[in-house]
Amino acid sequence: MTESTIERRNLRMVFDAERPRFWHSGNARISRFYDALSMSFPPGEKSFIESVREFAEGIEDEQLQKDIQGFIRQEADHTREHARYNATLKAQGVDVDFHTSLTAKPVELTRRYLSPKRNLARTVGMEHITAILSDLALSDPRVLEGADEQVRRIWNWHAIEEIEHKGVAFDVFERAVPNKLERYFLRTTVMLWSTLGYSVGMTTSITLMLWQDRKLFDIRDWGQAFRFFWIRPAVIPRAFGRWLAYFRPGFHPWQHDNRELVETYAAELDRAENA
Numbered sequence: 001m002t003e004s005t006i007e008r009r010n011l012r013m014v015f016d017a018e019r020p021r022f023w024h025s026g027n028a029r030i031s032r033f034y035d036a037l038s039m040s041f042p043p044g045e046k047s048f049i050e051s052v053r054e055f056a057e058g059i060e061d062e063q064l065q066k067d068i069q070g071f072i073r074q075e076a077d078h079t080r081e082h083a084r085y086n087a088t089l090k091a092q093g094v095d096v097d098f099h100t101s102l103t104a105k106p107v108e109l110t111r112r113y114l115s116p117k118r119n120l121a122r123t124v125g126m127e128h129i130t131a132i133l134s135d136l137a138l139s140d141p142r143v144l145e146g147a148d149e150q151v152r153r154i155w156n157w158h159a160i161e162e163i164e165h166k167g168v169a170f171d172v173f174e175r176a177v178p179n180k181l182e183r184y185f186l187r188t189t190v191m192l193w194s195t196l197g198y199s200v201g202m203t204t205s206i207t208l209m210l211w212q213d214r215k216l217f218d219i220r221d222w223g224q225a226f227r228f229f230w231i232r233p234a235v236i237p238r239a240f241g242r243w244l245a246y247f248r249p250g251f252h253p254w255q256h257d258n259r260e261l262v263e264t265y266a267a268e269l270d271r272a273e274n275a
């Protein structure tokens with residue numbers, strides 16, 4: 001069940017290495033949270049594409065075939081633009097290769113030692129997490145309030161497309177694993193360990209950057225970020241509720257219908273492009 005058309009926007013972002021290092025409301029922790037996400041994308045999205053491609057050939061549903069192509073193009077575009085974003089981080093002194101390897105290494109191990117079905121289940125789980133973060137970013141303006149305009153633009157664009165293609169890997173997975181019980185077992189167990197692994201990688205990445213920034217023990221920065229993540233807009237508790245929904249036996253990403261966010265923000269993006 002795919003209910004959205006997947007459009008390739010193929011945008012080119014403009015990044016300026018002169019932008020402030022703490023581009024999100026002057027806060028190091030919030031900025032580095034997004035920077036760590038960005039550095040995880042090139043290997044992460046490559047693995048999403050590969051795991052879906054593995055099963056694409058056997059799919060006869062024409063609409064789903066089109067959606068798979070749309071999904072692959074969008075993820076490839078994201079990787080290209082995030083690599084450019086990451087290049088500006090490198091110019092600002094961040095060891096991008098190391099931070100990226102925190103995702104690349106586990107992804108490589110998963111690919112080498114686990115079955116294609118498990119790799120696909122991992123993609124389905126990670127796509128749910130990106131869809132949650134995207135929905136939060138677009139549905140609550142406070143999430144990207146105070147962000148540098150250039151950087152806000154890439155996150156908005158990425159969020160639109162993540163919502164647009166959020167059902168694709170799931171729909172491929174349903175066909176790749178026809179047995180309901182096996183499917184439920186696979187996607188839930190894989191979600192648990194991949195969330196844990198990704199959280200450890202992200203936390204390591206953020207902590208090391210903050211150490212290098214000499215912000216690790218900055219109490220004011222910590223307080224602002226605590227408020228952002230836990231109280232207002234409360235990114236973590238809200239994300240956790242949505243993450244839990246994944247464990248419902250009949251879960252499908254489009255049960256939470258947020259297509260109107262795509263329409264609203266895509267129109268805004270178009271207006272900004274043509275301005």
Ligand SMILES: [Fe+2]
Nearest residue numbers: 045075078162
């Ligand atoms: Fe993406």
Ligand SMILES: [Fe+2]
Nearest residue numbers: 075127130162
């Ligand atoms: Fe995605």
